[in-house]
Amino acid sequence: MTEKYTMPDVKGHFGPYGGMFVAETLMPPIQELNAAYQRYLKDPEFIAELDADLQHYVGRPSPLYYAERWSRELGGAQIYLKREDLNHTGSHKINNTVGQALLAKRMGKTRIIAETGAGQHGVATATVAARLGLECVVYMGAVDVARQSLNVYRMKLLGATVVAVESGSKTLKDALNEALRDWVTNVDNTFYIIGTVAGPHPYPAMVRDFQAIIGRETKQQCQDMIGKLPDALVACVGGGSNAIGLFYPFIDDESVRLIGVEAAGDGVASGRHSAPLCAGRPGVLHGNRTYLMADDDGEIIETHSISAGLDYPGVGPEHAWLKDTGRAEYVNITDNEALEGFYALTRMEGIIPALESAHAMAYTMKLAPTMRKDETIVINLSGRGDKDMQTMAKREGIEL
Amino acid sequence: MSRLAATFEQLAKSGRKALIPFITTGDPTPDFTLPLMHEMVKAGVDIIELGVPFSDPMADGPVIQRASERALAHKMSLRKTLAIAAEFRKTDQQTPIVLMGYLNPIEAMGYEGFANAAQRADIDGVLTVDLPPEEGEQCAALLKERGIDTIFLLAPNSTNDRIKKMAAVGSGYLYYVSLKGVTGAGHLDAADVENKLKQIKAITKMPVSVGFGVKDAETAKTIAALGDGVVVGSALISKIENNLDSPEQAKSEIIALLSAMRQAIDK
Ligand SMILES: Cc1ncc(COP(=O)(O)O)c(C=O)c1O
Numbered sequence: 249m250t251e252k253y254t255m256p257d258v259k260g261h262f263g264p265y266g267g268m269f270v271a272e273t274l275m276p277p278i279q280e281l282n283a284a285y286q287r288y289l290k291d292p293e294f295i296a297e298l299d300a301d302l303q304h305y306v307g308r309p310s311p312l313y314y315a316e317r318w319s320r321e322l323g324g325a326q327i328y329l330k331r332e333d334l335n336h337t338g339s340h341k342i343n344n345t346v347g348q349a350l351l352a353k354r355m356g357k358t359r360i361i362a363e364t365g366a367g368q369h370g371v372a373t374a375t376v377a378a379r380l381g382l383e384c385v386v387y388m389g390a391v392d393v394a395r396q397s398l399n400v401y402r403m404k405l406l407g408a409t410v411v412a413v414e415s416g417s418k419t420l421k422d423a424l425n426e427a428l429r430d431w432v433t434n435v436d437n438t439f440y441i442i443g444t445v446a447g448p449h450p451y452p453a454m455v456r457d458f459q460a461i462i463g464r465e466t467k468q469q470c471q472d473m474i475g476k477l478p479d480a481l482v483a484c485v486g487g488g489s490n491a492i493g494l495f496y497p498f499i500d501d502e503s504v505r506l507i508g509v510e511a512a513g514d515g516v517a518s519g520r521h522s523a524p525l526c527a528g529r530p531g532v533l534h535g536n537r538t539y540l541m542a543d544d545d546g547e548i549i550e551t552h553s554i555s556a557g558l559d560y561p562g563v564g565p566e567h568a569w570l571k572d573t574g575r576a577e578y579v580n581i582t583d584n585e586a587l588e589g590f591y592a593l594t595r596m597e598g599i600i601p602a603l604e605s606a607h608a609m610a611y612t613m614k615l616a617p618t619m620r621k622d623e624t625i626v627i628n629l630s631g632r633g634d635k636d637m638q639t640m641a642k643r644e645g646i647e648l
Numbered sequence: 649m650s651r652l653a654a655t656f657e658q659l660a661k662s663g664r665k666a667l668i669p670f671i672t673t674g675d676p677t678p679d680f681t682l683p684l685m686h687e688m689v690k691a692g693v694d695i696i697e698l699g700v701p702f703s704d705p706m707a708d709g710p711v712i713q714r715a716s717e718r719a720l721a722h723k724m725s726l727r728k729t730l731a732i733a734a735e736f737r738k739t740d741q742q743t744p745i746v747l748m749g750y751l752n753p754i755e756a757m758g759y760e761g762f763a764n765a766a767q768r769a770d771i772d773g774v775l776t777v778d779l780p781p782e783e784g785e786q787c788a789a790l791l792k793e794r795g796i797d798t799i800f801l802l803a804p805n806s807t808n809d810r811i812k813k814m815a816a817v818g819s820g821y822l823y824y825v826s827l828k829g830v831t832g833a834g835h836l837d838a839a840d841v842e843n844k845l846k847q848i849k850a851i852t853k854m855p856v857s858v859g860f861g862v863k864d865a866e867t868a869k870t871i872a873a874l875g876d877g878v879v880v881g882s883a884l885i886s887k888i889e890n891n892l893d894s895p896e897q898a899k900s901e902i903i904a905l906l907s908a909m910r911q912a913i914d915k
Contacts, residue, residue: 259782269751269778271707273803273828275810415713421704428706433829435805532751532778533704545725546756548703 253499255569260449260536263572265565268448270535273432278535281439282450284355289457294350301346302461305379306336308343310462312469312626318596325479325619327612329599329629330466330494339602339631340462340490341372345441347458349376352439359383359438363427365392365420365486366557366604367399368631369443374408384408387426389419392556399635417550420486420560424534444487445564448535452564459493466626467497474624480505480615483628484607485525485578486557488564490630499575508567509611511553512580522551524563525571525578538565554583554639555603557631585610590633590640602631603639651744651772652797652820655694656855656876665913666877667692667868668857669884669906670748672699672715673732674724676888680895684902685736689743691903692910697775697879700729700749707777709832711882714889726753727765734769746773746799746820754787763790773797773820781817788817801825804844808851815852824848824858824875832882836861838870845874865905865912872913880909 255262260282268278288294302308311334315327332340345362352360360377362384364370370386377384386403390412393400403410416422424446431440445452445459463481470478481498483491485508495506510523521527524539531540533548541549541561553559570576581589586603589610594600601609608627616625633640641648649657659666669688673681685696701719705712726749733745747766754762754776766774774791776784781800788798797820802811804827814822824845826836841858848856858871859879872878884902891898 267783268780269783270780271777271803272780272801272806272810273707273825275780275782276803276805276807415710416703416717425704425706429709429830432707433833435828529756531755534706535778537755540752542752542756544756545727546702546753547720547725548752 255566256449256453260453262565262569264530265538265568266449266452266536268535269532269537270448271432273435274448277431277435278448278450284351285450285454288351288354294354298347298350301350302343306342306346307334308461309465310334312466312473314473315597318592319616321596322613322616324616324621325623325625326621327616328478328624328626330462330626332462332490332628332630333599333601333605333632337368337372337375338634339368339372340459340493341369341443342375343461343493344443344455344458344489345369345372345376348439348441349380352382353380355439357437357439359434360441361385361387361427361430361438362441362443363387363420363423364443365423365559366555366602367392367396367403367635368557370408370410371399371402371406373441374403374406377408378406385411385430387411387413387423387430389413389417389423391418392420395639396556396635398638419551420556421548428534444489445492445566446487446534446536446562452536452566455489456492456496456566459489460496462490462493462628463495463497466494470626477501477504478626479619479623480507480625482507482509482608482612482615482625484509484558484604484630485563485567486560486604487562488567490628492564492566494628495576506570506576507611508576508578509607510578510580511555511558511607512582513552515582516580520552521580522553522558522560523580524561525567526580530568533562536565538562538568554586555607557602557604558607579611581607581610589613599629600633601629602633603636605630650795650797650820652695655744656821659694659876665872666694666857667906667910667913668695668697668877668879669693670697670699670859670879670881671884672701672712672719673729674701674719674722675715675885676718676892676895678722678724678728681732682735684899686740687899687903688906689740691906693906694877695744695746697746697748698729698733700726700747700753702750702753705750707830709830709882711832711885711889715885726757730765730769730771733771737770744772746775747771748775749777751776751779759787759790763794763796766791766796767794771796773799775799775801775823777801781813785817792819799823802848804828804840808847811848811851815854818854821855821857821877822848822852823879824856825860826858826871827861829860831860833861836867838874841871842874865908868909869912869915878913
């Protein structure tokens, strides 16, 4: 057994990645946040409250479902789905917002802000804000507001203000920029709930820790159902929170392959994609050093993906580290392949996945047949597809 | 002695305060910047902050965001900004130039490559918004070896510990961000600025310039009286934005505003 995995270091570095690259006005609040997070992470009362919320409000543990028919059809490894789609609000995002909201409450913050791409994190944030009676503002790129209008309506129902961001590429990265601008302006009363393992330290570590419940449950469920560790874990990677949540508790189990699936859009060769780990380069954006999609001048390149939640030019710094060290593998799936994954799961198992999660399904369709029947794959089914009905219907030429 | 140190020393001797314009390089077009720099010097500015356009200017308000977008539409870059600065230096050996921007263009060039290029362009200072001293010591050391100052931002919520840290790692001057917010934001509060500057001055002897929210000659005068220099950015860039079909008009309005500020500050 090699040394135990302990990343990040105290300054939030994963090797050369991560860190705290922010404007001065944000240094005091992220230091304050870090102190609170370090303290409450070890506070039994906080942990008990979090566990109770995860059980009674989110609906955890989420099932590990054996996709028997689909496994037989693919003819290789046995496939299990970690059902994050069954969580309250329909994705893994709520694991993190419940945790951060409890922190916000303890820190005495009265106003919550968030960025969102697919709208799942926005909905999960608006949900916890409603429950705690906190003001909530969600920033969302104007392009995403249009393609995820159902989630925009959900957020508004929950009492949140949704701000359509018109700058830059009008997608997730621009929503993050705008949320950061809000935060520097309102640092005193505002808690910024980042939706993925990006941003300055402590966000990448903190969001991972809140999402790691996915992997911990999976480990126990594998023990109970198959009596051993799985052979491979597969998850889609946008910012990387559902993937790291599944991977993290398995990092020291070296027999388990960790496979992150990025969005290849029209194909990595086309340049129209969202796959910084597969085809990007290291740089600094949104508070951390990681792999980015940027040109030779260091300007961020516009990304493309059918799924709004994967349409981001960066990725959590821990994934950058896991890539460089070879502990995790990163692959990519095009829009068209993701659609095949979407239809396959829907028709074979009666489960309609989010388009983000469909990328992980599509890669599993390639991977499973190359593995033995006595081997096991666990896929993170990070969210349900309801939010994508409009996008899908439109592609099929159907007016809803 | 660095050009920045010499400039502040000279100003202090004559009891004057620095007037520091910020413009986004290449806005609205690449050929607009160099002549404007020379004219601003004629109008009495002491230091020029050249903004390096970035695709994701997280600390900037809408005015400077749009300036970046206009400049990037003409493929402006860190390399081209350095080229313009070098061109300026051929005929003006006196006015210090400070590059202000975000880290990723520097990361793309590599710290050492950037430090060398900045030295060749005879840049005097570098202010990187998203590079706090915690992460910035390596870059600051490379610049220092080449006689280039690293300028850090201080904010209304900066603690004594942080002020000490900036004073230790930084040089040239400190840039006090007068309000919690983005560039070009609402109104700054002179009493708040005064209190904070007292706190900073008690910790370091380094000159302190104040910026964010300085819109007119009156505010420039008030703020200049409190510190060692005043930075004006969005108010100048608004002139460009309001005159996109007439760059000459934009230039004369910028010069008029700077001249008025110069007069008000010196009075
Ligand atoms: C269902 C679902 N899966 C995955 C993602 C991608 O985020 P991450 O990579 O942080 O899990 C999103 C983001 O919106 C999502 O809604």
